[in-house]
């Protein structure tokens with residue numbers, strides 16, 4: 065496996081030159097575009113990796129499936145579905161994805177910003193601090209790393225360049241679709257996006273989802289299998305922004321990407337994969353990362369279709 069990963073990594077590295085590092089959040093623009101790392105954790109517990117796989121970066125949108133899981137654990141399926149829908153928007157992650165007439169909870173997708181902001185408000189806890197701490201604890205368990213924390217510089221940068229997200233949150237509030245203090249909910253969202261991980265943590269999150277809610281090796285259950293099916297289905301239909309359809313054809317596994325250039329892929333019953341390469345394509349997905357996943361999928365027959 066390691067030889068295969070090394071070979072694919074060298075084949076895909078040049079693609080990074082065709083992409084652009086996200087710069088709408090100034091702190092993200094500091095990433096080195098030529099970085100490329102991949103980490104795989106198999107259902108047998110075997111770890112394999114290549115490249116810059118211990119380079120830290122922030123979760124960004126990959127926190128959305130974790131927020132969804134936390135929301136489902138705290139509110140149940142019906143509780144979540146009364147606030148956040150299931151259908152792909154086919155629009156960019158920060159789009160105001162409905163016209164004035166049709167803004168209702170059924171149009172809010174959990175893998176775009178509006179849905180993520182609503183899900184921040186669904187986390188249970190007596191105080192804002194407790195609610196964020198619970199999300200962080202779930203992230204640590206999923207990542208298999210008790211040290212996972214927030215990158216404060218990225219958090220400050222997100223918060224001071226978050227006008228679009230503020231607009232989305234206040235719009236939701238004005239429609240009665242967002243409970244609680246808007247600034248507090250937004251702060252939770254900015255912090256959540258700024259949780260720092262590496263390719264190993266992403267592969268571990270993917271491995272738990274691929275193992276339907278059980279930790280690799282110990283097989284300890286950390287959430288019900290029905291919730292893994294829920295999250296994986298949402299990842300399959302809308303995890304890769306408005307490039308999810310093409311990704312389903314080219315790669316064919318549930319996955320989520322983030323604007324830091326990270327991708328977390330779930331190969332049900334087989335493996336979790338974490339990739340980092342910050343140069344993005346026009347839709348916000350890591351350009352070398354998708355190339356690498358496409359090749360890996362072909363070599364190992366990973367597509368579920």
Ligand code: GLU
Nearest residue numbers: 124125157177257322323
């Ligand atoms: N922090 C980012 C934002 O809301 C997350 C976007 C993403 O990774 O898609 O602008």
